[in-house]
C-alpha cells in the first residue's frame with residue numbers, strides 16, 4: 001500500500017479520435033501501477049466532479065456557458081486543439097474535482113497524486129492547448145473559499161510554459177507560480193509567472209537539474225500551505241511536442257528533488273500529471289508511473 005492516495009476516475013479518458021494527446025494514458029498509468037505492484041486497488045480514490053460554482057470562481061460565466069453548450073466559434077475550437085464533446089467537458093470538471101481531492105488528501109497525508117489534470121493552458125475566459133478548465137486554479141480557489149488553504153505555490157515542470165496559470169494568478173500575492181519550460185516552444189506569448197525559467201532547446205539532465213535547484217527553494221520561501229506539482233512528462237528527450245533532452249532517469253531525479261524539498265519544508269504536495277507525448281506512449285506512462293514510485297520512496301524514507 002502506498003503512503004498516500006491516488007485520485008483516479010475511468011472518465012478521465014475521453015475518446016479524442018486520432019490525436020497527439022494520448023488520453024488513454026490515464027487508464028494506462030493506473031494499470032501500470034497495479035501491474036508492477038507499485039499500488040494496489042485500495043490506494044485509489046474516486047473523485048467527484050467540481051461544482052459549477054467551483055469552476056466559476058476561476059472561469060468567466062460566459063466561458064462556462066460556452067463549455068456546457070459547445071457554443072464555440074471555429075477559431076475558438078482551433079485554439080483549444082481538442083474536439084469539444086460532452087464527455088470532454090465532464091472530464092474537465094472531473095479533473096478539477098480530482099485536483100481538489102488531491103489537495104485535501106495531501107493535507108492529510110503529506111502527498112497525493114491526481115492521475116490526470118495539469119491543464120495549465122486554460123485561461124479564465126478561454127481554453128487552449130488541450131486545456132479547457134484550469135484544474136489547479138479551480139481547486140486552489142475552492143480551498144480558499146472554504147478556508148482550508150491560503151498561500152499556495154505552483155511548481156510547473158511541464159515542458160510548456162504555464163500561461164493560463166500565470167494569467168489567472170497574476171497579481172495574486174498568495175500564489176507563487178514557477179514555470180520551468182522550454183523557451184522556444186508553445187505558447188508563443190508567455191504571461192509572467194512569479195518565476196519563469198526558459199530553457200534552451202536540447203537542455204539535458206544535468207543542466208535541467210541545476211536550473212531546478214537554483215529556483216526550487218524560492219517556491220518554499222513564501223511559506224506556502226500547499227504546493228502543487230505539475231509533473232509534465234514532456235521534458236523527455238523523445239517527446240513529440242517537447243524539445244528538451246531529459247532521460248527517464250533525469251525525470252525521476254527531478255521528481256525526487258521536488259518531493260524531497262516539499263517534505264523538508266513540511267509542505268503538503270498535490271500532484272497533477274500534465275503533458276506527455278512521447279513517441280512511444282508507453283514511455284509517457286512509465287514517466288508518470290515513476291513519479292508515483294518516487295513520491296512513495298521519498299515519503300517512506302522520511303518515515304523510516
Ligand SMILES: [Zn+2]
Pocket residue numbers: 158159160232234274275276
Ligand atoms: Zn506540456
